[in-house]
Structures are given as C-alpha cells and as structure tokens.
Amino acid sequence: MKKWLLWSTAFLLILMPLQVQAASSQEVRPIAVQGAMDMEVAYFLKQMGDYKTETFGSYHFYSGKIAGVPVVVSQTNIGMVNASASTTLLIEKYHPKAIINQGTAGGHDPALHKFDIVVGAKSINYGWFQSAHRDAGAGVDTGNWKVLTEPVEPDPELYKTAMSVADRYQHGKVVSGVIGTSDAWNRELDRIKELHDTLGTSAEEMETASVAEVAKTFNVPFLGIRILSNSELYAEDFDPKSADYCSEFVIEVIKEIESGVTFSDKLQVYADGKEVVGLLGQYVNGEALVPLRGALESLGSEVTWDSAKKQIHVVHSGKHIPVKASETMVKQGTAWIEVDSLQKIFGVKTDVLGSSVYIYE
Known part of the structure; x- marks a missing residue:
C-alpha cells in the first residue's frame, strides 16, 4: 500500500507543472x-x-x-x-x-x-x-x-x-x-x-x-x-x-x-460505437482530452504504472507501449491524454464531434 502511494505521489509531482500550465491557459474554442x-x-x-x-x-x-x-x-x-x-x-x-x-x-x-x-x-x-x-x-x-x-x-x-x-x-x-x-x-x-x-x-x-x-x-x-x-x-x-x-x-x-454564458466542456466517450457509461472527456484549452486509463480499458487494454521508469505502461492489441509523462496531463488525480495523441501513440481511430468523442479499435 505504501509503495502504491509513493508511486502515485511521484507520478503526480512529475506531471504537476503540466496541470498548472493547462489551468492558466484560456479557452480557445470559437x-x-x-x-x-x-x-x-x-x-x-x-x-x-x-x-x-x-x-x-x-x-x-x-x-x-x-x-x-x-x-x-x-x-x-x-x-x-x-x-x-x-x-x-x-x-x-x-x-x-x-x-x-x-x-x-x-x-x-x-x-x-x-x-x-x-x-x-x-x-x-x-x-x-x-x-x-x-x-x-x-x-x-x-x-x-x-x-x-x-x-x-x-x-x-x-x-x-x-x-x-x-x-x-x-x-x-x-x-x-x-x-x-x-x-x-x-x-x-x-x-x-x-x-x-x-x-x-x-x-x-x-x-x-x-x-x-x-x-x-x-x-x-x-x-x-x-x-x-x-x-x-x-x-x-x-x-x-x-x-x-x-x-x-x-x-x-x-x-x-x-x-x-458558460459552456459545458464535457465530452461523452464512445468506444467501438458504444457509450462508455460514466466516462467523460473534456475540452481543455480548446483541445479534447480523455482519461487515459478509462479510454484504453474500454477498448480492452491493460494500463499500469511503471514506478522504476516513472511512466505509464499499456498493453494494447498485444503490444507493450510506454507512455511518457510529457504525453499526459494530471487533473484531479487522473492522467488525461489528448485525443490526437491517443490516435498517434496507439493507432486507434478517433473523432471529436460536438460533445462526444468516438474511439475505434
């Protein structure tokens, strides 16, 4: 339990500057x-x-x-x-x-x-x-x-x-x-x-x-x-x-x-055409982000934290794929990733349409 807490704390500290930077930026959606x-x-x-x-x-x-x-x-x-x-x-x-x-x-x-x-x-x-x-x-x-x-x-x-x-x-x-x-x-x-x-x-x-x-x-x-x-x-x-x-x-x-007028920045996530109940992405500074773990696990991937290398490790479609800290952002204890990055790193197909994110294997 103590090791898990140390790993989580280290992960949060690594990514904290990204979170602060994102919070200080301004909404740019037109x-x-x-x-x-x-x-x-x-x-x-x-x-x-x-x-x-x-x-x-x-x-x-x-x-x-x-x-x-x-x-x-x-x-x-x-x-x-x-x-x-x-x-x-x-x-x-x-x-x-x-x-x-x-x-x-x-x-x-x-x-x-x-x-x-x-x-x-x-x-x-x-x-x-x-x-x-x-x-x-x-x-x-x-x-x-x-x-x-x-x-x-x-x-x-x-x-x-x-x-x-x-x-x-x-x-x-x-x-x-x-x-x-x-x-x-x-x-x-x-x-x-x-x-x-x-x-x-x-x-x-x-x-x-x-x-x-x-x-x-x-x-x-x-x-x-x-x-x-x-x-x-x-x-x-x-x-x-x-x-x-x-x-x-x-x-x-x-x-x-x-x-x-205040607009909602929430995005409903759909995986392989099905709504992922309870999983919401959001717009941050005009970019669409989704929770990394939730998005990938909805496609059947395995997501773990590698404490030695201080990076997220993903097994997706049988491939072992490391995710660098710089490729994610932490918000309220959750690692988020841009939808575009999700597509580039894991080869999935993505679309952001209105208030929804569509992810396909």
Missing part, C-alpha cells in the same frame, strides 16, 4: 457564425480584419476574432443540403462551443416589416410534409398538407442572451418568433398566410432548421437569428443593407455570449 451568401458574411469578415481562410469542397470557413472573441465564420451556401453538410464540417473541424445561424429572410408575420429581426424561439422544416390522397382532377389542397417534423428549440441560454440585447438594435424591432425553413421562396400571399396561421412562422429562409437539427444531433448549442430583408405582405422589396444590419446585431449577441 463561436461559429453562419451565413449562406457573400452578403451575409461580408460584414463579419470586415470586422475581423485579419483572418485565416480554409475551404473544403465548396464551403468556406474564416477564423479570427471579432471584438476580441474567437469566431469562425462559415459560409454555408444556399439551401438545406448545403447547410447540413457545411455544419457537419464545421463541427468536425472547428469544435465550436456555439453555432449562430443568421442572415436574411422573407416576412410571414403581418406585425413585422423589413429590417425587423426574429430571434428563433423555434425553427421548423416545413418542407417535409405529407399530402392526403386526392384523385386526378381534384386539384391541390395545401391546407391539408401535414408537416411531419417537430420544431427545434434553441439553446435557452443563447436565446435569452440574444433577447437581452434587443434594445441595442437601431434599425427596427427584435422579436421572438418561429423561423420557417424549406428549399422554397414563397411569394403567394395565401401560401404565406397559411404557413403563418398553421405553423406560426414569423419568417422564411432556407437553412436554419437544417443547422438546428445537425447541432442537436451532436449536442452543440444553437441559435437562429434572421432579419426581414423583404416582405411580400407589404410589397417591401429585398434590400441588401439588411444583411449588414443583421450582422451588427449578431455581433452584439456574440459579445454578450462571450461575457455571460
């Missing part, structure tokens, strides 16, 4: 802001000034800071498929602590006019519907089309924060509402009224609900914000200034989020 069109991201890029550009397929990502806040601006391109694909890439490659989907929209609510902003209390994909059978020649009855999806609600803290800065917006009013999403641009007044009356939609656009669903799947906090760039109800034509006005408001929201 807040993600999305826009489909050039005009919906241009203002953010101007405010960043210096930024890094990365392109994957047709999707562009811009990393930098706005008002001192780390952000990644994602140009999703137009439409629900593009929004889903680019959001998945965003989560995989940038590990954002929150996603704000924003941009222009058409008005549905008669109480709203051009330049008014809708903070999404809900978003709904109204393009996924079922129509009842009607015989040939009976015509089309959109009133009996049944929307099959349920609305998606935003992260409550993000939503509350956005509404708390509504009075900072100077170009119209900011309201809570329902953002309707589909790959359609509705200009028929009766159709717009029908959507508003049956679903409560305040505005329509082509991305928000898709992003909300992907964010929900990977448990990433999400918020939708849309500005009315036009309204068929009042013959208010599209005005490109609306994109900048929306961006101005979103930046106020970002600043308030950074100063007032």
Whole structure:
C-alpha cells in the first residue's frame, strides 16, 4: 500500500507543472457564425480584419476574432443540403462551443416589416410534409398538407442572451418568433398566410432548421437569428443593407455570449460505437482530452504504472507501449491524454464531434 502511494505521489509531482500550465491557459474554442451568401458574411469578415481562410469542397470557413472573441465564420451556401453538410464540417473541424445561424429572410408575420429581426424561439422544416390522397382532377389542397417534423428549440441560454440585447438594435424591432425553413421562396400571399396561421412562422429562409437539427444531433448549442430583408405582405422589396444590419446585431449577441454564458466542456466517450457509461472527456484549452486509463480499458487494454521508469505502461492489441509523462496531463488525480495523441501513440481511430468523442479499435 505504501509503495502504491509513493508511486502515485511521484507520478503526480512529475506531471504537476503540466496541470498548472493547462489551468492558466484560456479557452480557445470559437463561436461559429453562419451565413449562406457573400452578403451575409461580408460584414463579419470586415470586422475581423485579419483572418485565416480554409475551404473544403465548396464551403468556406474564416477564423479570427471579432471584438476580441474567437469566431469562425462559415459560409454555408444556399439551401438545406448545403447547410447540413457545411455544419457537419464545421463541427468536425472547428469544435465550436456555439453555432449562430443568421442572415436574411422573407416576412410571414403581418406585425413585422423589413429590417425587423426574429430571434428563433423555434425553427421548423416545413418542407417535409405529407399530402392526403386526392384523385386526378381534384386539384391541390395545401391546407391539408401535414408537416411531419417537430420544431427545434434553441439553446435557452443563447436565446435569452440574444433577447437581452434587443434594445441595442437601431434599425427596427427584435422579436421572438418561429423561423420557417424549406428549399422554397414563397411569394403567394395565401401560401404565406397559411404557413403563418398553421405553423406560426414569423419568417422564411432556407437553412436554419437544417443547422438546428445537425447541432442537436451532436449536442452543440444553437441559435437562429434572421432579419426581414423583404416582405411580400407589404410589397417591401429585398434590400441588401439588411444583411449588414443583421450582422451588427449578431455581433452584439456574440459579445454578450462571450461575457455571460458558460459552456459545458464535457465530452461523452464512445468506444467501438458504444457509450462508455460514466466516462467523460473534456475540452481543455480548446483541445479534447480523455482519461487515459478509462479510454484504453474500454477498448480492452491493460494500463499500469511503471514506478522504476516513472511512466505509464499499456498493453494494447498485444503490444507493450510506454507512455511518457510529457504525453499526459494530471487533473484531479487522473492522467488525461489528448485525443490526437491517443490516435498517434496507439493507432486507434478517433473523432471529436460536438460533445462526444468516438474511439475505434
């Protein structure tokens, strides 16, 4: 027992400087802001000034800071498929602590006019519907089309924060509402009224609900914000200034989020596709870490402490693999390892997606 205590103490002392260094560093995971069109991201890029550009397929990502806040601006391109694909890439490659989907929209609510902003209390994909059978020649009855999806609600803290800065917006009013999403641009007044009356939609656009669903799947906090760039109800034509006005408001929201919202840094661990109950990783300084022993034992490895060499010894897939102290970090008596290092040292496959770590043999 005494030997075990001595070994544990020695191990902790060796790694203590790493623990102190990690605790003093600052969180670097960005807040993600999305826009489909050039005009919906241009203002953010101007405010960043210096930024890094990365392109994957047709999707562009811009990393930098706005008002001192780390952000990644994602140009999703137009439409629900593009929004889903680019959001998945965003989560995989940038590990954002929150996603704000924003941009222009058409008005549905008669109480709203051009330049008014809708903070999404809900978003709904109204393009996924079922129509009842009607015989040939009976015509089309959109009133009996049944929307099959349920609305998606935003992260409550993000939503509350956005509404708390509504009075900072100077170009119209900011309201809570329902953002309707589909790959359609509705200009028929009766159709717009029908959507508003049956679903409560305040505005329509082509991305928000898709992003909300992907964010929900990977448990990433999400918020939708849309500005009315036009309204068929009042013959208010599209005005490109609306994109900048929306961006101005979103930046106020970002600043308030950074100063007032605390995000969970916990990561659920999955080994070979199965949830490891009770085993949590976490983000530290923007990097994903997992408990070394728990992660490897969940794959069937044996983990021991070599007191003579003062290193962790692992038997993994029949191979004896030593782990240097410099390759781990001690936190609350537990040795942690970066997910990337886990992959390099032991040859396992890893992915960090939203609030989960996936490890495969």
